[in-house]
Amino acid sequence: MNNKAFLFLILGSLGLLASDTIDGEITKQALNIPAIIMFVIFVGATLGITYWAAKRTKSPKDFYTAGGGITGLQNGMAIAGDYMSAASFLGISGLVYLKGYDGLIYSIGFLVGWPIILFMIAEPLRNLGKYSFADVASYRLRQAPIRILAAFGSIATVILYLIAQMVGSGKLIQLLFGLQYEVAVILVGVLMILYVTFGGMLATTWVQIIKAFLLLSGATFMAVMVMSHYNFSFEALFSDAVAIKGSAIMSPGGLIDDPISAISLAIALMFGTAGLPHILMRFFTVSDAKEARKSVFYATGFIGYFYMLTFIIGFGAIVMVYQNPEYLDLVKQAIDGGSPILGGNNMAAIHLSHAVGGDFFLGFISAVAFATILAVVSGLTLAGASAISHDLYASVIKGGDADHHKEMRVSKIATVVLGVVAIILGIMFEKQNIAFVVGLAFAIAASANFPVLILSMYWSKLTTRGAVIGGSLGLATAVVLVLLGPIVWVDILGNTEAIFPYKYPALFSVSMAFISIYLISKTDNSSAAKEERAKFEAQFIRSQTGIGAEGASEH
């Protein structure tokens, strides 16, 4: 494969990590009855939970944070549920299936942000914030401009992520359940609106916990079945895989070949994870810093374990799915040769579920994949809705003095609007190349949300002017460089050469944000800036000790 095609493939798989794009033309499958039955059970159970949660969701605090009474273990599971999208399941196992070791490199990049979140962000975030990360960023700075910037960064991240999820879900569901694309997208959108508007954070959290449990159980079962086939000998499994695909799958295959891209991708994944609004929001659902730390510890464990399973699953698919005539796309094979599998490489895990567990287990894994999409879009929508109702409506428009009932109403309206927007964009983008979308979401999170958040926590000299101008510049740089980069400028717009040569802008856009925030804050001699600096001491004490922080469920 030539270099460019490979880069494109890798980028495609970045999209996949959250977008579940299925390559190739999708032929609608026959109705998959066991899958539909299991999915109906899941939807029934989660709607039951939503009904239960709705009765407990009365105040904005309930809506945004489930009352703050989630335990560290539950929250860790829910964070894992938020982070392990259908795409990381199908995309990473598909990448392992295709390229072997490179899939592992990829998943490691998605994990290493978590320890950093724990060491630098989780505690101050919990101690300073109430409902959204903008609470922290605007703690001692001017409310309106900071909240508008943070809300803008959040909504941009959420909408980009939602597009990827909706398009991926439509295609996946079409393939797995035999439903029409539009029907699938509308179904996902409507269920998500129901969960979030009625059940708020409490329902969303439990949907995520259940989904994470189902996904981890299903993936564990597959990995164990693969290993038991080889008497739990990795040597035997890998030997068979090498015999089929050659020894190249056991070592790095050129996923990253130039150091600038390597560092830029690493920065995007690490700082991007620490700037995702739906992830940051989860830290307000626990009672205190202690539970916030436990959340990250458990989440890192679940996510790391999950990535190890996807590695085994990818290799399992090499030995059990690859070349198995049952899963081959014979039409494609007749044209292109090779051993293409039905639905493309990202269906490797789905086919493997059939190979190890028959129709019934295929149905289970299909239902889990659908459940996974629902859980992820719900978390995203809730984060987007809170940026609108808490940051924009209650804090900026109402100056922090909003009536609780009205704020709740605004958040519900925002949820419905976001859901409808997601459905419309999902349908509009069906045939578009969305490979850049998740990369852009991570770049914005890393270049706008993260620098403002971390500097507001730790740097006493930060001023409103510095944060707003620097954060906006970071955001703009990320967007412009993605537009001028190889994926959009060349692959989508059809120009011959990219103006900006790298696929990942994070190294440049994150540096732009930090440097401009630093310079502008440093030279800001306004009296407002002096006041803001003077307030740092009290903020730092609270961030370190939690003294003055809002306690657990106080109703």
Place this chain on the structure above:
Amino acid sequence: MKQEFVEKIKHNPDYIKLVKIRTQYAMRLTITMLVIYFIFILTIAFKPALLAATINETSVITIGIPIGIFVIVIAFVLTGLYTRRANSEFDDLTKKIKNSLVDENNE
């Protein structure tokens, strides 16, 4: 927070100690994670052949695989180390700081 509290806490020896040891520990763990990850990713960028050596002559398993798994495990272990120390030692110090405020108020 009232300014008098700020002044009190700022000079509280337990608070000074808490900030110092927590900052040190968090920085040390952050740097450990970053160094391990960047060595890994830069090895892949510059010298991928290093990771392609097999663990022994008869095996097909490359050293890249246990090293990759090690990076995942170490990320988890580091979060465990921090959480354990923070949930005991750091929280105890925090409690002492809070208690000292309450005591003085009651006097």
